Amino acid sequence: MNSAPLILLAAGGTGGHLFPAEALGVELIKRGFRVRLATDARALRYSGLFTRDMIDVVPSETVRGRNPLSLARTGITLLRGTAIAFNLIRRLKPVAVVGFGGYPTLPPLIAARLTATPRVIHDANAVLGRANRFLSRHASAIATALPGVLDRDPALAGKTTTVGTPMRPAVLAAAAVPYAAPRAGEPFRLLVVGGSQGARVMSDVVPGAIERLDPALRDRLILTQQVRDEDASRVRAVYDRLGLHAELAPFFTDLPARLAANHLIVSRSGAGTVAELAAIGRPSILVPLPGSIDQDQFANAGVLADAKGGLRIAQKDFTSQRLASEISALAAAPERLAEMAANARDVGRLDAGERLADLVAKVARI
Known part of the structure; x- marks a missing residue:
């Protein structure tokens, strides 16, 4: 059994989230880490670094509007996803969880906090996305693609590092x-x-x-x-x-x-x-x-x-x-x-x- 430390990456199932996760995964593997991806079912169509045996599908749902029934359904799905992610983290014992935005990152990052696992969030946009904004207060560190994204929030700016957007090998x-x-x-x-x-x-x-x-x-x-x-x-x-x-x-x-x-x-x-x-x-x-x-x-x-x-x-x-x-x-x-x-x-x-x-x-x- 491979005893190399594991980094769990969490990303929404679209290219804008998956590609930076792939790029980081490539670099981490070069450094001797193992990586896995926690995401939603859309990523199963993805054909990059993460093969199916490296992907853990965690239920999640995007907040759509303010309809009480819709909000309740979303909340239940996210709670179920958090429970699954909690068990996943306890079983895999990653040394850190890294989120790349999108609502599918919420359950793994919330579970990481519950298990006291170090947490990093990365945001590629010029403004922090809603999921990352929710997670930012309790993240161990925040990485941004562009400078100045959180300059107006001293509490967050102090743990923010501008790194850019990781580029996959094809780029x-x-x-x-x-x-x-x-x-x-x-x-x-x-x-x-x-x-x-x-x-x-x-x-x-x-x-x-x-x-x-x-x-x-x-x-x-x-x-x-x-x-x-x-x-x-x-x-x-x-x-x-x-x-x-x-x-x-x-x-x-x-x-x-x-x-x-x-x-x-x-x-x-x-x-x-x-x-x-x-x-x-x-x-x-x-x-x-x-x-x-x-x-x-x-x-x-x-x-x-x-x-x-x-x-x-x-x-x-x-x-x-x-x-x-x-x-x-x-x-x-x-x-x-x-x-x-x-x-x-x-x-x-x-x-x-x-x-x-x-x-x-x-x-x-x-």
Whole structure:
């Protein structure tokens, strides 16, 4: 039986939470630790570091609205998940539990507190997420991707370390690819993504923007676009009519390599996407998801916009005409694209996995 110390990682079952957990797991394994992942059932579709025998599914539920019945159901699920996580921690005896946000982290981190197991939470957003905010008071240490996230809360700032967002090996490999701005007459590569499930707004706006481009630019364009299955036929019809070279898919398993291979990216601004754009160093047009309570995507996009590594466009202003104008201006100014790529890269942290592993080892007293 392997006697190496175990670190239990807890993350929601989406890429934005799982990918930093994977990156930390890779670094911890290099250092001689064992790792396991506590998460929800969505992660069973995940095909990265964590194989099924390394995953423990813990029941959890997101708080949705204020309906008393819904709140009661959520509370019962979280209590059940906490009991399962409590037994899991007592059986596995991890030296630390590290949470990466999302409601599936609540049961393992609460159970870690009940068992007096050292606890670290990591937040990749420019504002602390709701689950992490709940857990922050009783965390042994807090790691943030960006500086200043908790500066206004002295009680939390004192145990906060800025480490960046840990990057999985595929991102680190993509970051080694230098940016080469397109010269006049050369192909112009455009990548459009909308998060792990795609985004309808991209299917609504991007085809019209492509149609508005000057034919000379459109002839140079090589487009790759993430499109939901239900939107694919109408989007494909526009591009076929225009005679456009376009690759459409509902999901890209090799997204880091695709980020590196393109000249400009149009995307939502989830924490993981913004961190990868910065680490790889690629110019972007970012459209924050509207309506979220924390406005985290708006703040995330602001990090690259303030650094002049990306453009932030609110969804209400994200029209086909506006997007066509921005794409045309950037395609005509390769030196500006190169400058944006360099500015984005200056924001990125390629050593975040190592820095977070240092913090976890310190908290675990290993």
